[in-house]
Amino acid sequence: MNKIKTAILGATGAVGQRFVQLLENHAWFEVTALTGSDRTIGQTYAEGCRWILPTPMPEYAKAMQVAPTEPGFDAQLAFSALPSDTAKVAEPALAAAGYAVCSNASSHRMWPDVPLLIPTVNPEHTQLIETQKKTRNWSGYIVTNPNCTSTGLTTALKALQNKFGLRRAFVVSMQALSGAGYPGVASLDILDNVIPYISGEEEKVESEPRKMLGQFNAGEIALAPVRFSAHTNRVAVSDGHTVCASVEFEREVSPEEASAALADYQAPAIVQTLPSAPHCVIEVRSEPDRPQPRKDRDAGNGMTTVVGRVRADPLLHLKFVVLSHNTIAGAAGGAILNGELLVAQGWVK
Numbered sequence: 001m002n003k004i005k006t007a008i009l010g011a012t013g014a015v016g017q018r019f020v021q022l023l024e025n026h027a028w029f030e031v032t033a034l035t036g037s038d039r040t041i042g043q044t045y046a047e048g049c050r051w052i053l054p055t056p057m058p059e060y061a062k063a064m065q066v067a068p069t070e071p072g073f074d075a076q077l078a079f080s081a082l083p084s085d086t087a088k089v090a091e092p093a094l095a096a097a098g099y100a101v102c103s104n105a106s107s108h109r110m111w112p113d114v115p116l117l118i119p120t121v122n123p124e125h126t127q128l129i130e131t132q133k134k135t136r137n138w139s140g141y142i143v144t145n146p147n148c149t150s151t152g153l154t155t156a157l158k159a160l161q162n163k164f165g166l167r168r169a170f171v172v173s174m175q176a177l178s179g180a181g182y183p184g185v186a187s188l189d190i191l192d193n194v195i196p197y198i199s200g201e202e203e204k205v206e207s208e209p210r211k212m213l214g215q216f217n218a219g220e221i222a223l224a225p226v227r228f229s230a231h232t233n234r235v236a237v238s239d240g241h242t243v244c245a246s247v248e249f250e251r252e253v254s255p256e257e258a259s260a261a262l263a264d265y266q267a268p269a270i271v272q273t274l275p276s277a278p279h280c281v282i283e284v285r286s287e288p289d290r291p292q293p294r295k296d297r298d299a300g301n302g303m304t305t306v307v308g309r310v311r312a313d314p315l316l317h318l319k320f321v322v323l324s325h326n327t328i329a330g331a332a333g334g335a336i337l338n339g340e341l342l343v344a345q346g347w348v349k
């Protein structure tokens with residue numbers, strides 16, 4: 001098959017760089033455009049980007065010229081790593097101009113006609129694209145992936161929702177520094193410290209999983225009737241968001257039943273064959289001190305959700321710890337999987 005021409009919007013940032021890395025030699029996508037802000041437009045990618053990943057900057061990107069983030073670049077598909085205020089204006093303009101936009105930004109996630117996707121959880125929600133194109137009269141469209149803390153949490157909750165039903169969840173996050181972009185949090189603020197506030201994050205963790213765990217019916221999503229209370233914290237970890245969750249179900253659930261439901265969880269059939277899909281959606285660790293970000297964030301090339309410490313909770317039914325890679329599964333890798341899903345479902349040709 002001819003590769004699909006693909007742009008990366010905000011290609012010089014923390015998430016943009018992950019896109020550049022993960023799309024090197026991608027089986028279906030060829031990167032044909034990289035965009036940035038006024039700071040970098042017109043420079044080569046190598047000149048404009050301060051590369052922060054441990055692997056070398058891919059050769060293919062080095063000499064590409066950074067383009068403006070507006071219609072005109074040569075691509076069908078656009079992966080967006082734009083800040084949300086920029087995405088608010090740029091992404092609808094690109095969708096109206098015919099591009100398929102897979103966004104990481106929060107700007108449009110909760111729009112009722114925009115799919116909020118984790119392909120291993122709710123691939124059927126792409127049906128909202130029809131509603132979106134009809135109501136907005138766009139030739140393109142926007143799909144989104146959730147905030148990076150919701151990714152692993154929602155994946156684990158989906159496996160449990162399917163078997164036991166969900167009522168309430170109380171969650172506490174310990175979020176990595178790369179989640180704040182580059183340069184992110186000042187070193188003097190975070191070294192030897194924990195910051196118990198991430199602007200807007202608790203609201204996202206309390207709302208986004210409800211949409212993804214909701215039902216698509218008659219052109220819209222009915223939010224899942226589960227309620228969340230979230231505390232979100234920034235910690236001195238480079239990559240990998242950890243979430244401690246206590247959950248109430250529709251009935252009593254033993255740790256053994258829950259562990260089996262998590263370990264047995266399979267992605268829907270259409271997702272299993274996508275190039276970036278993890279072989280194992282959820283890995284369950286039995287050691288008392290796992291998961292840990294440094295040891296477990298790269299499971300399944302950063303696309304597997306790792307769960308551990310599944311045990312009874314004296315207040316709600318069950319508690320456990322979830323870990324997922326925030327810039328791979330929680331950002332660029334998740335968006336690329338969305339793009340692959342769109343191809344497999346015929347939304348991108």
Ligand SMILES: NC(=O)c1ccc[n+]([C@@H]2O[C@H](COP(=O)([O-])OP(=O)(O)OC[C@H]3O[C@@H](n4cnc5c(N)ncnc54)[C@H](OP(=O)(O)O)[C@@H]3O)[C@@H](O)[C@H]2O)c1
Pocket residue numbers: 009010011012013014015016035036037038039040041048069080081082083084086104105106146147148178179180181182183326327330331
């Ligand atoms: N980091 C994570 O783990 C994570 C996870 C999920 C979602 N997200 C979301 O992903 C998005 C990107 O996050 P990030 O962490 O990569 O941020 P970042 O490191 O600050 O990078 C921002 C990128 O956007 C570009 N940009 C800034 N202003 C622009 C403008 N006016 N027009 C065009 N491009 C502009 C920058 O280009 P220049 O270098 O040219 O200025 C840079 O490439 C955000 O919406 C964030 O909330 C991040």
